[in-house]
Structures are given as C-alpha cells and as structure tokens.
Amino acid sequence: MSEEKDKAIYSADHCLSCTSCMSSCPVMEATQEYRGPKLVGPAHSRMHFSQEDYEDSLDFCSNCKSCDRACPSGVAVSTLNMLQRGEYYRTHPHKQRDQMLAHGEDMGKLVRSLPFGAACANLGMKIGKSLGVFGMLGIAGKRDMPSYASQSFYSWFKGYKQQPSDKKVVFFPGCFINDNEPQVGIAFVKVMQKNGYEVLVDQKFNCCGSPMVVTGYLDEAKEHAHNNVARILEWKAKGIPVIACCTSCSLMLKEEYGELFGEDEMHEAGANVYDAFEYLAIMEEKGELNTSFKEVKESLMYHVPCHLKSQGFGTPAKDILEEVPGVSVELADAGCCGISGNFGFKDDKYEISMKVGAKLFERINISQADEVICDCGTCRMQINHGTQVKPCHPIEILAKAYGE
Amino acid sequence: MKHTDVIVIGSGLAGLTAALASARQGKSVTLLSYGSSSLSLNSGLIDFLGYDDSHKAVKSPREGIMGLPETHPYSKIGMEEIAEAVDFFRDFAKEYHMPYHGSLDKQILVPTAVGTLKPTCLAPHSLAGSESLEGKKKIVVAGIRGLKDFYADIMVENLKKSLGDDLAYETIEIETPLTGGRDITTLDVARWLDTPEGVDSFSKQLLAYKGKKDTAVIVPQVLGTKGHACYLTVSSRIETDIVETTGLPPSTNGLRLNAMFRQALRDNNVEIVENTKVIGSKCEGKACKCVIAEAGVREKTYTADKYILATGGFYSGGITMRSFDQPEEPIFHLPVYSVKGEENWSNEQLFSDKPQGYAKTGIMTDETLRPVDEQGQHVLENVFVVGRDLGGYDLCFEHSGNGVALASGYKAAKM
Numbered sequence: 001m002s003e004e005k006d007k008a009i010y011s012a013d014h015c016l017s018c019t020s021c022m023s024s025c026p027v028m029e030a031t032q033e034y035r036g037p038k039l040v041g042p043a044h045s046r047m048h049f050s051q052e053d054y055e056d057s058l059d060f061c062s063n064c065k066s067c068d069r070a071c072p073s074g075v076a077v078s079t080l081n082m083l084q085r086g087e088y089y090r091t092h093p094h095k096q097r098d099q100m101l102a103h104g105e106d107m108g109k110l111v112r113s114l115p116f117g118a119a120c121a122n123l124g125m126k127i128g129k130s131l132g133v134f135g136m137l138g139i140a141g142k143r144d145m146p147s148y149a150s151q152s153f154y155s156w157f158k159g160y161k162q163q164p165s166d167k168k169v170v171f172f173p174g175c176f177i178n179d180n181e182p183q184v185g186i187a188f189v190k191v192m193q194k195n196g197y198e199v200l201v202d203q204k205f206n207c208c209g210s211p212m213v214v215t216g217y218l219d220e221a222k223e224h225a226h227n228n229v230a231r232i233l234e235w236k237a238k239g240i241p242v243i244a245c246c247t248s249c250s251l252m253l254k255e256e257y258g259e260l261f262g263e264d265e266m267h268e269a270g271a272n273v274y275d276a277f278e279y280l281a282i283m284e285e286k287g288e289l290n291t292s293f294k295e296v297k298e299s300l301m302y303h304v305p306c307h308l309k310s311q312g313f314g315t316p317a318k319d320i321l322e323e324v325p326g327v328s329v330e331l332a333d334a335g336c337c338g339i340s341g342n343f344g345f346k347d348d349k350y351e352i353s354m355k356v357g358a359k360l361f362e363r364i365n366i367s368q369a370d371e372v373i374c375d376c377g378t379c380r381m382q383i384n385h386g387t388q389v390k391p392c393h394p395i396e397i398l399a400k401a402y403g404e
Numbered sequence: 405m406k407h408t409d410v411i412v413i414g415s416g417l418a419g420l421t422a423a424l425a426s427a428r429q430g431k432s433v434t435l436l437s438y439g440s441s442s443l444s445l446n447s448g449l450i451d452f453l454g455y456d457d458s459h460k461a462v463k464s465p466r467e468g469i470m471g472l473p474e475t476h477p478y479s480k481i482g483m484e485e486i487a488e489a490v491d492f493f494r495d496f497a498k499e500y501h502m503p504y505h506g507s508l509d510k511q512i513l514v515p516t517a518v519g520t521l522k523p524t525c526l527a528p529h530s531l532a533g534s535e536s537l538e539g540k541k542k543i544v545v546a547g548i549r550g551l552k553d554f555y556a557d558i559m560v561e562n563l564k565k566s567l568g569d570d571l572a573y574e575t576i577e578i579e580t581p582l583t584g585g586r587d588i589t590t591l592d593v594a595r596w597l598d599t600p601e602g603v604d605s606f607s608k609q610l611l612a613y614k615g616k617k618d619t620a621v622i623v624p625q626v627l628g629t630k631g632h633a634c635y636l637t638v639s640s641r642i643e644t645d646i647v648e649t650t651g652l653p654p655s656t657n658g659l660r661l662n663a664m665f666r667q668a669l670r671d672n673n674v675e676i677v678e679n680t681k682v683i684g685s686k687c688e689g690k691a692c693k694c695v696i697a698e699a700g701v702r703e704k705t706y707t708a709d710k711y712i713l714a715t716g717g718f719y720s721g722g723i724t725m726r727s728f729d730q731p732e733e734p735i736f737h738l739p740v741y742s743v744k745g746e747e748n749w750s751n752e753q754l755f756s757d758k759p760q761g762y763a764k765t766g767i768m769t770d771e772t773l774r775p776v777d778e779q780g781q782h783v784l785e786n787v788f789v790v791g792r793d794l795g796g797y798d799l800c801f802e803h804s805g806n807g808v809a810l811a812s813g814y815k816a817a818k819m
Contacts, residue, residue: 023444023654032585074437313699314677
C-alpha cells in the first residue's frame with residue numbers, strides 16, 4: 001500500500017480549518033462565488049465521498065495548488081477538489097467545450113494528420129474567433145486559442161542529427177511543446193547535447209492527463225496515467241530518467257498521479273521524472289554542468305509557475321541563468337497568472353482569470369526587464385494575452401548562452 | 405548542493421525575523437518554508453509579556469521580563485538584545501509603510517472582536533487601541549453586513565465592562581458589495597478597501613461621525629491589506645479616530661506583516677524555497693553539515709555555515725511526540741525539555757488562569773541560543789533555536805509569543 005500521506009483522499013482529516021489556504025487562494029480573492037479551498041476541499045470531501053452531495057462552487061477551483069502549498073498540515077486540498085469534480089462528472093453531463101479543452105492531444109494529432117493541417121487549423125481558429133464560434137462553445141471568445149507550429153517537435157526531432165552518447169535522457173515534450181511551441185523542446189535537446197547527453201523521445205507516451213483531470217475526465221486521465229507510468233518504469237529499468245520542460249506535465253507525472261490514484265507504481269515512476277532545470281541543477285551539484293557560457297546581455301523577469309513552486313525545489317532556473325555572463329534575473333513574485341491550464345479558457349471563468357493575473361500583468365508592464373521568462377506554456381499565453389509581452393521558456397535563454 | 409551563509413528553517417515570525425536580520429548583516433540566506441507563514445493566523449501584534457506567573461497583568465514588560473526565571477527564553481536572550489530587536493523591528497516596519505507604536509515600558513490595550521482588551525507592546529496605529537480610545541466620550545462599533553465572527557452588540561456589551569458604561573455607545577452596520585455569495589471574511593472586506601471604490605464607500609458610510617474629536621469608531625480588521633495606507637486615507641477623510649480589533653483568522657494584520665517581510669526579504673536577496681519540509685540533517689561531532697528537505701518526490705540537500713531552527717514547536721510539527729514523555733525534535737534530534745509526569749502535563753481547564761504544563765515543552769539553549777543538553781553542554785555549535793521551538797515558556801498564558809519570536813530571531817541572526 002502507498003503511504004497514507006501520499007494519497008490525497010486520506011489527507012482531508014489532517015485539516016485543522018486554520019484558513020491558511022483561504023488567504024492564499026487567488027480565485028477566492030477574485031470572486032465571492034467560490035466558497036474556497038477549505039470548505040470545498042477537505043470539509044466537503046469528507047462528506048462527499050460517503051454520499052451524493054455536490055458543492056456548486058467546486059467548479060471555481062483552478063487547480064493552481066496555492067492551497068496545497070499554503071497548508072501547514074500537508075492536506076492535498078486541490079487534489080481533493082479534482083477527485084470530487086471527477087465524481088461529479090460520472091453522473092452529470094459535461095459542457096460542450098469540455099471535450100475540446102481536455103483533449104488538446106487529440107486535436108493536435110488530427111491537425112498533424114492532414115496536409116497543411118497546422119496552417120488550416122490556425123486560419124480556422126482565426127475565422128472561428130472572429131465569428132464568435134468559440135464563444136458559442138463556451139470558450140472565452142476574447143482569447144486566441146494556441147496556434148499550431150508549422151512543424152511539431154516530434155517531426156523536427158526525427159530530422160535532427162544528435163551526437164550519440166552513453167548518457168541519455170528521455171524528453172517528455174507534452175502536448176503544448178510538441179504542437180504549439182516546439183522551439184522549447186528544440187532548445188532543450190541542444191542544451192543537453194552541449195552537456196554531452198543524447199536525448200531520446202518515446203512517442204508511446206500520452207498526454208500527461210492534466211487537462212483531463214481539471215475538466216473532470218478522471219477515468220480517462222487514469223488510463224493515461226497507467227500508460228505513462230508503464231513507459232516511465234521501462235525507462236527507469238534502463239537507468240534513463242524522463243525529463244519535462246512543462247511544469248504541469250512534470251508535476252502530474254511526478255506527484256499528482258500518486259496523489260489522485262494512489263498506486264505504488266505511480267510513486268515509483270514519479271521518482272524517475274524531473275523538471276528540466278531541476279535536472280540541470282542536480283548535474284551542476286555533481287560538477288557535471290557545462291558552464292562555458294557565452295555572454296547574453298539580458299535582464300530577465302521570471303514568473304515562477306504555480307506548478308513549479310509546488311515541486312518544492314526552489315528556482316534552479318534563476319540560479320543557473322544568473323551564472324551566464326550578462327544575465328540578471330528578477331523574480332516577478334506576483335502570484336498566480338490566473339490561466340491555470342484550461343481554467344482561463346472557459347468563458348465563464350475568463351474574467352476571474354484576468355483578475356487573478358492583474359498583479360502579474362502590472363508587475364511586467366512597469367518592469368524594465370528585457371525579457372520575461374516562464375517555464376509553463378499556458379502561463380506564457382496568459383502573460384502574452386494580458387501584457388502583449390511575448391515570454392519564453394528559461395531553457396531558450398540557456399540555449400542562447402551555449403551559442404545555439 | 406547550494407551553499408549559503410545561513411539557512412533558516414521555518415517562515416513564521418521568528419524565521420522571517422532571523423532571515424531578514426541575517427541578510428541585513430550582509431549574509432547570504434536561504435529560507436526553507438513549508439506551508440504559508442503562520443502570520444495569516446497571527447494578529448501581527450507584538451506582545452512581549454502580558455501576564456506574570458500568577459496571571460497578574462504586567463504593566464511594564466521591561467520590568468516583567470527582568471523578573472522572569474533564568475530558564476525563560478527572555479532571560480537567555482537578555483534585555484539588551486530584546487531592546488535592539490524592538491528597534492530593528494520598528495525601523496523595518498516604518499521602512500515598509502506600516503509603522504508600529506509602543507515600547508517595552510508600557511502596554512497598549514487592543515480591543516478584541518468580542519470587546520475585551522488585550523495587552524500588547526507594539527502595534528500599528530490602526531490597532532493601537534488604548535492610544536486612540538483614551539479620553540473618548542463615545543464609541544461607535546461598526547460591523548459589516550454579512551461578516552461572520554464580529555457582532556457589534558456583543559462587543560458593546562463587553563466594552564461597557566472594560567471601558568466603562570458611562571461612555572456613549574452606538575452600533576452601525578456597513579454595507580459592502582460583497583454579500584450574496586459565500587460568507588465574507590475580514591480579508592474580503594480588506595481587499596475591497598484596497599480599491600478606491602471601497603475606500604470611498606466605506607468612508608462615506610462613516611461621514612456622520614466626521615470631525616468628532618470625542619468619538620472613536622471601532623471596526624474589525626478590514627482597513628486594507630497594504631500596510632497602513634488605507635488606515636491613513638480613511639482617517640484623513642473622516643477626521644475621527646478609527647480603531648481595528650483583533651479577530652479570528654484569516655488575520656488581515658498578520659498578512660500585512662507577512663507581505664512586508666516578503667518584500668523586505670526579496671529586497672535583501674534572501675532565497676525563499678516554498679513547499680519544502682526539512683526532514684533531517686547530517687552532523688559530524690558538534691557541527692551540522694547539511695539539512696535534508698523533501699522536494700516533491702525526492703530529497704534535496706542544503707548546506708550553510710549556520711542553521712536557524714524556527715519550525716514552530718508543537719503547534720507546527722517542529723516538535724513531535726509519539727509516546728508520552730518522549731517529545732522529539734525531528735530535524736537535528738535535539739534534546740527536548742518537557743515537564744515530567746502525566747499529572748503535570750495540563751490542568752483540567754483549557755481556558756483557565758493557570759499555565760499548562762505541556763506548553764513549556766521545547767528546546768533549552770544557552771544565552772547564545774545554541775541548544776544544550778541537561779548538563780548545559782552545547783549539542784551543536786552551528787545550530788540556533790528560535791521562537792516556539794524554545795522551551796521554558798507558555799506563550800498563551802503569559803502573552804509573549806511574538807515577543808520571543810522577534811527577540812530570539814533577531815539574536816540568533818546576530819550570533
């Protein structure tokens with residue numbers, strides 16, 4: 001059996017009702033409609049798991065996990081919310097948009113299977129946005145949907161010739177980097193090559209399942225978890241770690257599978273997964289990081305994603321990038337950006353999402369920094385939407401420092 | 405393995421003070437934090453010593469502290485450093501836009517949400533109750549419609565007992581646009597008062613008392629979340645003394661103080677690592693070499709020249725007890741003092757005027773705040789213990805929690 005402390009469902013009884021989570025919840029700050037993490041998470045879930053009783057404001061939780069980080073007693077508040085949401089949708093119909101918002105992976109595959117698929121899809125989304133089609137589906141009409149890159153990461157990877165090496169890592173790009181921002185994955189591969197590593201990919205991986213969990217497709221997410229965990233364990237048996245640049249993917253693969261579903265293999269697999277900069281920092285501790293950096297004259301403002309903070313290893317991207325001559329890094333330290341995965345894409349949550357992000361937008365708007373960096377793809381979209389600044393992933397700056 | 409001069413474990417008032425004071429001395433500091441700071445559960449008032457060991461009100465904390473037994477943390481810290489810590493805190497608070505009033509020589513009496521008066525030493529102007537209430541002929545208690553945990557009528561009943569029923573009392577209720585959703589908290593109202601519309605509406609509803617010098621308006625802790633900016637605006641608009649009460653968490657004033665500390669730590673380049681629980685250490689002889697912290701699915705090691713333990717004692721898992729009479733400190737396995745014998749562990753009444761035996765559980769130190777064993781010998785030379793992890797005092801009984809946290813955090817940074 002997994003240890004009790006690692007499974008969310010057991011953690012509700014550790015709640016002392018101290019209200020730490022309430023003071024930290026960005027959604028509570030933005031709206032009076034949400035009853036808040038304490039009542040909806042631990043308090044209500046105790047009842048919910050024994051009877052048919054649903055809390056209406058459960059839908060307002062964005063799963064940013066600020067509550068989990070605030071909790072002094074280790075209660076997995078947001079995961080309790082996601083388990084309840086999953087239960088709710090077992091017996092209640094989904095909204096029309098949910099299918100689309102939870103299954104970006106399927107959309108991506110469809111686009112890639114058609115000739116000129118990406119260009120057509122991007123054009124289609126532009127037309128769709130101007131015709132208000134997304135609004136009719138229940139998707140925030142003011143937002144651009146993420147546009148598809150002309151070439152996916154996997155497709156680029158096939159054509160890229162690496163220096164082979166005995167030191168190997170498997171890269172888990174996740175849906176967003178593969179379909180929308182392959183440049184992040186490309187930068188990662190080049191950084192690892194500069195460090196004498198060969199990067200492998202495994203196309204048998206599925207979407208990590210994060211968009212499904214937050215939209216209430218829990219059973220489907222569990223199927224993904226089983227597939228991905230089996231893949232990770234196979235790589236583990238070969239002594240090869242799995243690395244992600246997307247912090248929501250890495251959090252799901254490392255910790256949330258275990259918290260949500262509580263199977264031993266999930267914890268075992270989680271220990272073989274790393275965030276990219278977490279891994280680079282471990283390499284540096286061993287004296288293995290290539291630190292012959294070229295000068296990069298840039299002052300950076302760093303928005304640390306919620307799902308990176310949750311991983312509890314600090315901000316290694318800041319530490320490493322500050323070693324690059326010419327680079328300075330300032331933390332935005334302005335809370336959650338508000339988009340929280342697909343939360344801010346829902347038309348009825350759009351205003352809340354923008355209200356949550358307002359502090360960050362203001363901080364970026366008055367900042368003198370040359371560039372904004374952030375490890376999370378949807379945070380980057382939100383920053384772009386709220387400020388017109390186009391942020392990049394810190395790994396792209398590191399690639400620059402290696403002259404790539 | 406990242407090395408800094410100082411590692412502080414814990415982000416309550418003691419840890420925050422230790423981190424800031426260390427950084428201000430030019431040290432590189434890493435603050436390891438698990439859970440948000442306990443300041444959201446803390447009034448943010450700095451009580452130094454409210455009651456003596458027979459539960460008599462202490463008039464001058466400075467004199468009260470002089471009379472404490474030598475096992476008390478204050479006796480270890482020493483009056484000189486306690487006074488320095490007060491200056492350090494007041495300078496910091498002023499610099500970050502919420503000056504604190506008061507001194508070690510007298511008590512400020514702060515109204516609580518039920519209308520009793522609690523003694524404290526240092527308070528921001530909005531909470532410096534007795535200083536604003538003195539000489540008033542009329543007290544207006546302003547409740548907020550829909551706000552739980554603040555009942556103006558109960559408050560007036562009790563204020564009559566504490567301030568005298570010869571004063572005139574009035575209760576009013578402030579309207580906000582926050583009703584209609586969930587139950588509202590003081591924090592919700594304070595956030596509304598961070599907005600220009602909120603301040604406008606709130607001040608307008610108090611205009612009936614404008615310029616009345618013999619009147620004070622008492623409100624729950626709702627005057628904004630950002631330092632004393634909102635207090636200044638509302639005070640200048642109504643030209644009448646306005647006084648906040650303490651109340652149930654979430655504590656707006658604790659959150660104000662926490663935000664000030666976070667900003668100051670950022671300005672002083674302190675690295676704060678969130679969501680990481682320190683679970684052990686490696687020591688050689690009397691030197692700690694590193695601490696080991698949970699970082700999600702794996703562990704991470706942090707090294708420093710000096711370690712400051714601010715993990716909050718029993719209340720926060722800084723001290724644990726699996727079997728009776730065997731309290732443990734889980735990170736460094738320091739010796740923990742506790743009263744012996746089950747019968748001495750607690751008195752029958754939880755809320756009584758007698759101390760609780762268990763409350764004195766904690767780590768004993770010498771005057772440098774290094775942990776010592778029963779013979780008074782140093783256990784570790786580069787580990788310092790602060791705040792609620794210290795043994796030998798009952799903070800609830802004597803009202804000394806934030807005072808010990810502040811003074812010990814400051815002193816440990818100096819050592």
